[in-house]
Amino acid sequence: MSVTEPQTTSSEAARRHLLSPAEDMAKLGSAARPLLRHAEGIHLFDADGRALIDGPGGMWCSQIGYGRQEMADAIASQVMALPYNSPWHSINGPAAELARRIATLTPGDLDHIFFTTGGSTAVDSALRFVQYFNNVLERPAKKKILVRYRSYHGSTELAASCSPRPQASPFDTADPKIVVLSSPDARDRPAGMSEEEHGLALAAEFERVIAREGAETLGAFIAEPVQASGGVIVPPANYFALMRAICAQHDILFIADEVVTGFGRLGHWFASEAVMGIVPDLIVFAKGVTSGYVPMGGFAISDRILARVSGEHAKGRYFSNGYTYSGHPVAAAAALANIAIFEREEILAHVRAVAPHFQAGLRALRRYRLVTDVRGAGLVGCVECAGDDDAMKQAIGARVDRHCQELGLVVRPIVNNCVLSPPLIIKRAEIDQMMDILAKAIELTEADLMAEDLWPKSI
Ligand code: PLP
Numbered sequence: 001m002s003v004t005e006p007q008t009t010s011s012e013a014a015r016r017h018l019l020s021p022a023e024d025m026a027k028l029g030s031a032a033r034p035l036l037r038h039a040e041g042i043h044l045f046d047a048d049g050r051a052l053i054d055g056p057g058g059m060w061c062s063q064i065g066y067g068r069q070e071m072a073d074a075i076a077s078q079v080m081a082l083p084y085n086s087p088w089h090s091i092n093g094p095a096a097e098l099a100r101r102i103a104t105l106t107p108g109d110l111d112h113i114f115f116t117t118g119g120s121t122a123v124d125s126a127l128r129f130v131q132y133f134n135n136v137l138e139r140p141a142k143k144k145i146l147v148r149y150r151s152y153h154g155s156t157e158l159a160a161s162c163s164p165r166p167q168a169s170p171f172d173t174a175d176p177k178i179v180v181l182s183s184p185d186a187r188d189r190p191a192g193m194s195e196e197e198h199g200l201a202l203a204a205e206f207e208r209v210i211a212r213e214g215a216e217t218l219g220a221f222i223a224e225p226v227q228a229s230g231g232v233i234v235p236p237a238n239y240f241a242l243m244r245a246i247c248a249q250h251d252i253l254f255i256a257d258e259v260v261t262g263f264g265r266l267g268h269w270f271a272s273e274a275v276m277g278i279v280p281d282l283i284v285f286a287k288g289v290t291s292g293y294v295p296m297g298g299f300a301i302s303d304r305i306l307a308r309v310s311g312e313h314a315k316g317r318y319f320s321n322g323y324t325y326s327g328h329p330v331a332a333a334a335a336l337a338n339i340a341i342f343e344r345e346e347i348l349a350h351v352r353a354v355a356p357h358f359q360a361g362l363r364a365l366r367r368y369r370l371v372t373d374v375r376g377a378g379l380v381g382c383v384e385c386a387g388d389d390d391a392m393k394q395a396i397g398a399r400v401d402r403h404c405q406e407l408g409l410v411v412r413p414i415v416n417n418c419v420l421s422p423p424l425i426i427k428r429a430e431i432d433q434m435m436d437i438l439a440k441a442i443e444l445t446e447a448d449l450m451a452e453d454l455w456p457k458s459i
Pocket residue numbers: 059118119120121123152153154155224228229257258259260286287297
């Protein structure tokens with residue numbers, strides 16, 4: 001590109017030069033996404049200055065909401081004090097302090113923290129730790145990773161390989177290292193089976209897979225407490241305790257991917273112990289740790305696990321995995337300010353107080369014929385709409401989204417699943433407003449489908 005090229009508008013610049021995540025390649029250069037310039041509290045403002053409720057909370061990350069002066073101040077003062085240090089050769093105060101703070105928030109003995117640049121790199125680093133762990137323990141075959149169908153763990157090659165989804169992928173995967181288990185999805189539960197029996201059946205499947213593969217080949221099990229991008233799938237109540245016990249029995253590391261559920265989404269710093277009743281070996285976090293103000297991720301790891309491969313047990317090895325921006329001082333300062341806001345405003349207690357109202361509002365949408373399922377926990381939920389095939393599901397999701405936007409709400413349809421995970425500071429009245437808009441958008445979509453003679457045959 002010539003430097004003398006004339007100035008263009010941002011949208012035009014995006015159309016010509018920006019390759020975005022999940023780019024529709026058939027439309028490259030012809031379609032631009034909405035250009036956002038400003039956000040405040042729970043609202044995004046469109047190009048005409050219209051306020052829209054941020055239903056998905058950015059990408060499940062805008063916990064404390066937008067426009068916080070305190071965040072700007074913490075970030076700016078750290079930029080002036082020390083904007084960068086090489087984590088390979090030195091440490092910085094905010095990263096050390098943040099590690100200490102997070103260690104007080106994690107369950108059990110998960111008291112060491114490794115920082116990365118986001119969720120995918122955190123998952124990747126946790127999985128590389130599994131390789132380090134078993135190589136040092138001289139168990140080179142114990143490396144396969146157990147994952148669940150419908151998971152999403154990120155976009156590095158390894159994290160993406162751990163994310164088996166119904167949608168066809170144009171990418172290659174690290175298949176030989178991955179073993180796929182069923183999703184704990186209530187929609188797959190055979191008729192007549194109770195939730196508890198479903199949990200037991202999933203655990204029995206896990207044991208069968210271990211018998212088939214051999215525990216000596218299985219290094220880790222990775223699981224989101226709630227399968228978020230997979231469609232907000234909440235497992236049976238007994239599921240995680242059963243899976244945890246099986247992992248412990250076979251020395252398979254249990255990695256909880258709390259990239260979405262960490263930092264308040266389910267009303268607790270982490271959901272593993274408080275909601276799922278288990279203490280994992282590693283917890284992966286990102287998103288909410290800075291409320292999306294700057295990128296950061298990481299994992300917390302059990303001291304008991306670390307002790308097995310450190311000190312004299314390290315056999316002189318380095319955990320030589322890391323990033324130029326591991327423990328970035330500006331990101332760490334932002335995370336500390338974010339945590340301070342959580343505490344001062346008692347955001348976790350607020351989430352626990354309003355979550356039942358949010359979930360009841362979502363469940364009330366079942367009154368519409370177009371709505372085939374409603375799922376959720378804490379301040380995350382999903383309204384699934386009908387559709388006879390993938391194209392129709394996609395079109396219906398897009399239609400609900402468009403009506404919502406016109407009425408002042410952004411939703412994030414994953415095909416026909418309208419996902420809501422609003423900023424955690426959302427008030428009861430704003431939850432009502434969000435539900436009213438969604439209800440109206442569903443009514444309008446039903447009316448469109450009737451008028452166009454497109455009503456799904458499946459309902
Ligand atoms: N893990 C989970 C559960 C996620 O939902 C995501 C992203 O949505 C990731 C990992 C990847 O995080 P990032 O996009 O920050 O790399």
